[in-house]
Structure formats: C-alpha cells, structure tokens
Amino acid sequence: MSRLPVRKTYKLFIGGAFPRSESGRTLELEGYNVARASRKDAREAVVAARKAFAGWSGATAYNRGQVLYRLAETMETRVAAFAAACSGRREVARAIDRVVWYAGWADKLAQVLGSANPVAGPYFNFTLPEPTGVVAIVAPAEPALDGLVARLAPAVVGGNAVVVVASDAHPLAAIELAEAVATSDVPAGVVNVLTGLRPELAPVLAAHMDVNAIDVTGADGDVAALEALAAENVKRVVRAREDRSPWEIAAFMELKTVWHPIGR
C-alpha cells in the first residue's frame, strides 16, 4: 500500500504565529480548507503589525537587508512547495530573485531617495525617507506568488510592517510565503497574512484608523470603494507602477526634512 502524504493545514499568519481564524470558519480553496479570516482577525493583524513596526523600522538598514536576504535563502529551500502553489519553478525563481534585489536596496535607499538641501541660510538641512508605518496589501491574484512578493518586498524593505490580504483565488502561495517568512529572521508581526474573502477583509483594513497605507494593486473593481474608506485617516493609497524599482519602495515611505542652525 502506498504511503498517504501528510497534508498541511493552511492557517493565518499573525504576529509570527499560525492561528486558525478566531471565527472558526474555513473556505475550501485550491483543494484545501483555508482559514476564512474575520474582521477581528484583521484587527489582530494590525495590532501585531503596529507592535512590530518600532523594532523593524528602528533596525539598521544593513540588518533589514540581511534579514530580507535570509528570506530569499529560506524561499530557495522551498522551491518545490512554492512551485506547487503558483505557476511553477520559473515564477518561484523570479520571486526569489526579486527578494534578493529588494534586499540590496535596504542600505541604499536613503542615498538615492534622500538629499542634502542647499537652503539660503546658515542651516544644515537634509531629507531622509522613513517608513510610513502599517501597510495593508491587497495581493494581486496573478501571478500567485510573484505578484504578492512584488508588493510585499518593496513595502517591507523600507521598514514598514504589513498585513496582506491574500488573493482568494490563490491563498496557498501566500501561506507558503508566510512559512518562509516565519523561518527566516523577519521579526514576528512584520509580515502578517490573512486568507479568506477579499470583499470581507480589504474594506476593514482600508477603513482601519491605525493603518497608514493601503496597496490596492490587487483590488480590481473594489479600488474606488477602498480609496474612499482610506480617506478617513488620509491613508496613502499605493498602486504598482513599475515591475521593480526603488520608486516602488518610495511609495511606502514618508520623507522627513530636518533643519539645524550652523554657528560657532
């Protein structure tokens, strides 16, 4: 008799742990009973992200770069699992290379996006990029893995903490990615993943007063409604503009300008 494979239970990823939905609900998606996150799960994820933000944004850029590179390493060891959850090995390779590419940006961002400003007076004046805070990402449905990585990596490398609403067409890739994140050195809460129904979850995050930005790249027809909700606390609304670019990172960053007098 052939051996029965041990099947995985796909759960949420919140604050570094893999809980089931507090609601006890699941959805049968891609052949698995995937957790159907509730509004409360979404709020818990925001709390976890906010808690993680200070440490992650306060880490040195060099450290963040190394941690993200470590994520690429842990992804590389899971190629087979990822390939099964997306279009295949080529997509996995693209996603991993993308993580490496963004990892390298961590300690170059301030030099490319920042500036020393020649003001007309005896002041030293400089501008630096800083992460905006907690970012909600509505993951694109396609490509299942690389589409998510393309939005997640630029948000995280700059020091933000994210809450991902996984695509309801392809949630498995998102949870596989969460498992790679959990076994890399990404601190708990920096990446949180919710599976379930996008129309249920995305508006909760769009309206949440402790979310600073929302990426609507994967929101399809819901963009207008999400943007209207986002206005309640002047969230930054982000859409993918380029395939990979430091400006994709910049979209999740604030700019801070500091003045100080020069004198004897």
Next chain:
Amino acid sequence: MGAVEKPRDALPVTAGWEYASSLEGREIVSFEERYGLFIGGDHVTPRSRSWFTTVSPSTEEPLAEVAQAGPRDVALAVEAAQEAFERWSTWRPAERAKVLFRIARVLQERARELAVAESLDGGKPIKESRDVDLPLAAAHFFYYAGWADKLEYAFPGRRPRPLGVAAQIVPWNFPLLMLAWKIAPALACGNTVVLKPAETTPLTALLFADVCRQAEVPPGVVNIVTGDGSTGAHLVRADGIAKVAFTGSTEVGKAIQRELAGRDIPLTLELGGKAANIVFDDCALDQAVEGIVNGIYFNQGHVCCAGSRLLVQESIHDQLVRKLKRRMATLRVGDPLDKNTDVGAINSKAQLDRITELVQSGTDEGAELYQPPCRLPEKGWWFAPTVFTNVAQSHRIAQEEIFGPVLSVLTFRTPDEAVEKANNTMYGLSAGVWTEKGSRILWMADRLRSGVVWGNTFNRFDPASPFGGYKESGFGREGGRHGLEAYLRFE
C-alpha cells in the same frame, strides 16, 4: 517664593511704551473695483453672474468685488488649460525655464506692491509679507525655473513626463506663497494649472495674473478661478484635470481624497497640524523663547506647521513660562501695515469665532489662560497672543488645530515621554526640538513622526527644502527635488 518672584514677573519696561507708527504706504497698490476670472490669458466675466466682496480683516473695509466661479466657469478654465497644455508641454524645457525666471524677477520687482496687497487682504504684518512671503515666493519660482530643463537628472532611471492640467487649491494664510509653491513646480514640469485662491484672500492671486502678463506666460498656462469652497469642489470634480494639489484643512482634504476615489488622479494634500515644540532643560533658553514665540505667533498662528503644543521639560517649566510671558508682553498687535507690528489681524470673522470657541473650551476644561496686556483695534478682527498652562493631553486645545495665536503648554520628564506625547496626535506635519545636546537632537528627530523637524530653530522655509506631512497632515512633498514628483508621471 512669591516675594522673590514678583520683580521677575513684572512686565518688561517696554510693555507700556507708546510707539510712533511707521506705516507702509498703501498707495503703491491699486485694486480694480471688480475682478473677473483669469481664463485663457483674459479677464472674463463669470458665467455664474455672481460676485462677492473681499474685505480687509484689519479694518473690515471692502477692497474689491471678486467673481464667484460656478461649474461652467471652472469647466471653461480647465478647457483653456487643456488647450494650452498641448503647446506648453512641447515647449523646449529651457524656454519654459525662462518664463519661470521671468516670473521670479517680476515678483521681485513688484515685491513691495504685492506685500502691501497681501497685508491688506489677509491681515498679516507687513514685515512678514515683505520679509517672508514675497522673497520666498520669488525664490520658489527661481528654484523651480532651474529644474525645468534638468528633470531627467532628478529621478535616476525614470523618464519624466508632465501630467496635464493641475487643479490647485490654496489657503488664506500665505496666499501668494502657497500659489508659488503650487504653480512653480507644476509649470516647471510642463503642466498647466487652474488655481483657486482662498475666498478671503483672492487679491494677490489676481495681481499674479498681471505678473503672468508681464512675464509673457502663454495664455491658458495659468488660470485663476476665484470663489468659495463650492468653486474648489467644482474644480476637483471637473473633467479634464490630471492632478489635484490641495493645501488646507484636514477635513476638506479628506473630502477631496474621497471625491477622487477610484479616478487614479494623482493627489497631494498638505493639511493641518498640531506641532510639538519640545524644550529640554539644557537648551539655550532665551533662544528657545524666541523660537517658541516665532513658532506660534508668526502670522497670527495661522500656520499649519505652527508650534502650537509646547512640551517643556518639567524642571524648567516655571522659568520658561515666566520668560515667555515677559516676551509676549513686548509683542505689538495691530495695524498690519505698520512696520512695527508683530501680530496682525485674524484673517476672517469665521476664523476669529473658531479661535474664540476653542479658547473658551480651554478655560472651561480647566487650563489656565494668560494674555499680555494689549490694546486691540476697535474695527477688524483681532485676538491677543495667548498661552495656556496646566494643559492636559486630553484637552481640546492640546488636540485640535486652533490656527490662531494660542499656545498650549504641557510638560514631560524624559526624552521617551517627550516623543510619546509629541506623537500623540493624528497630525504629523512638523516638530521642534530645543537642546544643546547634538546626539539628542538627532535621536529625537529620528523618532518624531512628522515631515519637518526643526532643531534649535522653528518655522524655517526654503524652496530647496521639501515640506509636507505624515499621518493626517497629508501626503506628498512641496519644495526641493522631491516636490517635482507630484507633477510628473514616468514612462
């Protein structure tokens, strides 16, 4: 204690002095009786057939009648700007630059006239409109003029292109300067604009139309539609706009963001603030007092980045408040056209009512009010420089933007507590830190969640320095290389 402190509490000797007035002549400005809209290079009668009067807040005298643009007028302005965009966006960038340089020069040449107009229409002291608003407005055009033919160097790896017609709405606190912040980068990037000045301060924008004539700005590149909030709403809803830039209240900013939801029109918002000005016990105290006064009483406190929450380290609270009160007693409140005036008129009756209501809430909630003795003119709208002590974080005067000459004093013990309190607001526009310890300045600057941090200074502005908020103070930056991005798309 009381007996010792009494002489130090006494008002400075200058507080009782009478000063001879030193009036800036107003003959240099002549306003038309009535202004149409500036559309396609012409002054046109509004289709709305509707007008309103703009008055001087310091005397309540009517200055001119101004058109109230309706939806049809706004549509015509956008059409004129669209038509002009076809040509303007194909101008050689170096030639576009020269138009902006010319505007900068004309602003310098007509600086006195425009400064007087600004003080008449808006109520700000002439020394501020003369020494801050006008020089900075001209500098802004000069700065962005130089970018016009260098855009490809601003964004490595990207190909910048203009957006089209920029809809721009500016507030009443720095009417001409905010116009410059909006129009200069927009034009430098090859866009055309429809600008709506604030209802209470339309005149310098209308004089700017004449600056455009002198600088030979092509017709339709700059269009100016005057009116109240409804005109702004029409502009945001207009077909054919490719960009919205708004400076004003957080409430209206949110409404605009909602209005644009789903339209994929780039938006920049520069909204309200409730800046913490944080004073440590090792600071240069007299310099800090000057910075505090400049931070909150500059432009009557009608400043979105005003240092309206003073966070003082507990050990120096009494000493600092004593010095501050003495300094406040020397502030001269009165005629904006008097060159000695430090604090001018409140911009409008509506704003005066709002300030009065919030100040009343401060007293009602138990904070302690101090105003130096000062005689306010009988006509016009005025509010004496005010400081509240014994303020709790929960008080409205510690949370809400007052947008007037009203300072709320709170205390802290440790740097961590200062950061916690400073960031405890929905806003994030600016912050100030006063300490002689360099490492602490940088440590604080790192942790304050605001777009601008002034270390041992406050309320400094420069065209090369990006300005804009975190959180509900808005998004996007104005000024510097970063200010270009709001007016470009990338191929």
